[in-house]
Amino acid sequence: MSAITLATATDELQTTLLSQGFVHLESVLTPEECDAIMAWYAEPARFRTTINMARYRFGEGEYKYFSYPLPDQLQSLRQQLYEMLVPAANLWSKALRLNLVFPDSHSDFLTLCHDKGQRRPTPLLLTYGDGGYNTLHQDLYGDVYFPFQPVFFLKQPGWDYEGGEFILVEQRPRAQSRAVSLTPKQGDLIIFATSQRPVMGSKGYYRVQMRHGVSTVHSGHRMTLGIPLHDAK
Numbered sequence: 661m662s663a664i665t666l667a668t669a670t671d672e673l674q675t676t677l678l679s680q681g682f683v684h685l686e687s688v689l690t691p692e693e694c695d696a697i698m699a700w701y702a703e704p705a706r707f708r709t710t711i712n713m714a715r716y717r718f719g720e721g722e723y724k725y726f727s728y729p730l731p732d733q734l735q736s737l738r739q740q741l742y743e744m745l746v747p748a749a750n751l752w753s754k755a756l757r758l759n760l761v762f763p764d765s766h767s768d769f770l771t772l773c774h775d776k777g778q779r780r781p782t783p784l785l786l787t788y789g790d791g792g793y794n795t796l797h798q799d800l801y802g803d804v805y806f807p808f809q810p811v812f813f814l815k816q817p818g819w820d821y822e823g824g825e826f827i828l829v830e831q832r833p834r835a836q837s838r839a840v841s842l843t844p845k846q847g848d849l850i851i852f853a854t855s856q857r858p859v860m861g862s863k864g865y866y867r868v869q870m871r872h873g874v875s876t877v878h879s880g881h882r883m884t885l886g887i888p889l890h891d892a893k
């Protein structure tokens with residue numbers, strides 16, 4: 661697999677992130693790139709831990725956390741995603757009063773994580789078979805987190821699997837939860853709010869909690885590549 665180059669972020673991407681808490685970018689990876697990434701799953705030396713989701717009542721399915729050093733293409737993607745998102749992250753940091761300035765380079769941000777004892781890599785490959793699902797959650801692994809989280813869709817819905825929508829649920833203060841259901845195609849990228857998103861109200865920005873998960877896979881095999889940009893305790 662050759663180097664994967666992401667387009668630089670547009671103002672439109674930032675506006676969309678701010679207005680809906682996520683953005684859907686189509687065909688970022690080719691089917692060949694998706695296949696090459698999925699083939700890593702069978703190579704134990706690439707991973708530090710395997711999680712059986714049912715054992716922790718996280719859902720039904722399995723995922724593996726990569727170990728450091730990450731595969732070159734993944735390392736490069738993670739850096740590019742960080743650089744693409746850092747201006748929006750600093751806007752959000754102000755709006756959410758997170759009291760954190762995100763540095764320009766990903767390696768400097770990882771130093772902030774490491775200083776807080778968050779030294780373990782978080783990128784992961786997730787797999788779901790018939791009946792698989794992922795309960796609503798947030799991926800916070802310590803005090804430091806990046807406000808956006810990317811996930812790549814590696815299989816083709818309607819062909820490789822049925823069901824298994826990507827679900828985002830937002831919880832506004834004093835309101836019932838609202839869900840958005842997405843069915844990205846193979847090679848698509850979703851960038852979503854890791855924890856909270858700012859929404860403009862009459863007294864300035866307020867915080868809306870976001871959680872994500874996966875609805876039941878009715879048949880077939882679904883696979884994703886999650887790339888949290890913060891490290892874990």
Ligand SMILES: O=C(O)CCC(=O)C(=O)O
Binds near residue numbers: 786874883887
């Ligand atoms: O498989 C999915 O779509 C969910 C992935 C996920 O939870 C993550 O990337 O953090």
Ligand SMILES: [Fe+2]
Binds near residue numbers: 798799
């Ligand atoms: Fe997640």
